[in-house]
Amino acid sequence: MGSQQTDGGVDRDKKVRAIVLHPELKKFSSSSRTPEARLEEAYGLALAIDLEIVLHEVVKVSRPKPSTLFGSGIIDKFHEYIHDNEIEVVIVDTALTPVQQRNLENGWEAKVIDRTGLILEIFGERARTKEGKLQVDLAQLSYQRSRLVRSWTHLERQRGGAGFMGGPGERQIEIDRRLIDERIVRLKSDLELVKKTRELHRSARRKVPFPIVSLVGYTNAGKSTLFNRLTHSDVFAEDLLFATLDPTMRRVTLPSGREIILSDTVGFISELPTDLIASFRATLEEVREANVLVHVRDVSHEDTDAQKEDVKSVLKDLELDQDIQDSMIEVWNKSDLLSDETKTSLEIQSSNNQTTLLCSAITGEGCDDFLDMVEQLLDAQNLVYEFEVPYSDGAALSWLHDHGNVIEQKHHEDGVWISISISQADADKFTSKFDILPDID
Incomplete structure (x- = not known):
């Protein structure tokens, strides 16, 4: 009967059951976020790949163990829960060493994915263009290369899915380090061609030059929704982390009649894997070419200040010219979700700063003022x-x-x-x- 469940059968449409654990490493964390906020972000990431999250919990870790991260008591506790609730995947919201990941999989008899693996899984599902897929493949292979072990027998339970959710039969299990290295070389070569093509496109734009205005920001800050409103486009924009991976560019006419190119880019996130930053550098070079940077912030989020610092950290990694950073506009988005008191307070703050603006990409509030602000910045240049x-x-x-x-x-x-x-x-x-x-x- 297709996807119907029968005695001894399996519901093929049933979601993969998973739990999300955020290790609270107080002595080792410099983050200004609360463990609960970090857990909620990890929960949102897990939902982005359509898992059935049965449990998400903060786990205090006073003394991280090099071999397993967690102590034996925690491992035993969750082994029982995983067994009783038929959990197939455990997401650990931190970077695990290959040894820790392998030992936890042995101890829990379930697939274990760390924060890096989870983000790569999302990127693998969201990439749409050839370039996006190349960048994700490169990042995934670089990650997998560090996790090759002599035996993958602990994964020998067939599961559907792709990327890190796959079973033995999947590419990353079968190939060895030499083949991965060869594939990495080919991908880097392909991406170099993409980089050259992008440079040709940029050169063409310089011959018919329009100022470039790039939207940057933490993932799910509302960049694509703002982009759609300003350009009257229908770029994919959902209330999901990393809804946009591939850069999109559209022409926009400012109030004076001057035309600009507006660029929407991939969202940033805390502890963005270094492999991803390297792989997406070709895409993010569009940011480096911008005449004006627009930092779109979700001011309704409790961690908006910490998210701002994470975005600044990534921009620093891109080695942007100081002139571009100095001329950056901050758009305080999602004003429609604020209380009247908070909104009034932020309106006063933004009115005292020529490069900050309160707006709502959903309602359109402040969008005309945003275009005026862009025009003023371009005039100043x-x-x-x-x-x-x-x-x-x-x-x-x-x-x-x-x-x-x-x-x-x-x-x-x-x-x-x-x-x-x-x-x-x-x-x-x-x-x-x-x-x-x-x-x-």
Whole structure:
């Protein structure tokens, strides 16, 4: 009867049953988040791969054991629970060593996934483009390479799924380190081609230059929802961690008529695996090319300040120019979820800062003000140019008025001398379009 359960049969549509454990390592943690908040984030990550979470719990660990992380009492306690409740997967919300992961799997007789493995599993399910899949494959293989052991017999229970949820028969179990290394070399070569293609695209954009405005932020901060509202697009945006993996770019017209390219990027997260940062560097180079960075924050989240620090940490890893970081806008998103008192307080705070803005991507509140703020920042980056425009080229004069701020204009016998504040990109575009070079004293 298809997916119906029968005596001795299995419901093929039944979700994988899992538990989520967050080890509370007080002496070893520098995080400003509470263990409960960390657990909730791990719970959200687990839900993102459609597991049935039977239990999620904070586990205090006073003395981490090198071989298992947890003490024997904790292992025995959860072994009984795992057995009684038919748990197939245990998610441990920290980075486990290969030895710890293997020993916990032996002790619990269940698949064990650490925080890195869980994030990689999500990325594996969410990647849609060829580039995204290449980046995820590279990160997964780099992770798997460190976990190759002589025997995988402790995993020899057939399970469905992909990535780290698979059984023996899956790629990572069968191949050895040499084959993984060969695959890594091929993936890096493929990604280098992607990088070159991206550079060609960037070069093309420079020839018809538009300022680039990149949205960055903690995962699930609402970047894609804001992107959709501003660009009238339908990029996948759900209340899920890592809803967006592949970068998306759209043209947006500012109130003055100036056009920009708005870029939506992958969300960041605390303790983002280093393999992922390395693999997604080609994608994140779009952030490095930005004229304006927009940090979208979920100010309704209890850990919004800690999330801000995590985003700043990733941006630091990208070695961004200080000028870009100094011109970053903070969009305080999800104002529709705030209490009246909190909203009023944040409105006062944001009004006293020229680069912060309270908004709601859902209701549209503050979005027009956001576009105005972007325009002001781009104007601040402008340079002053002087051009001599012949009277016969009225289209060129009109173009300058549309794309810059006229400082002074004088009429001569042969044409118009104009002093204008305009971006480097627009000045280059004007010169290319109308073959009129700026005056140089």
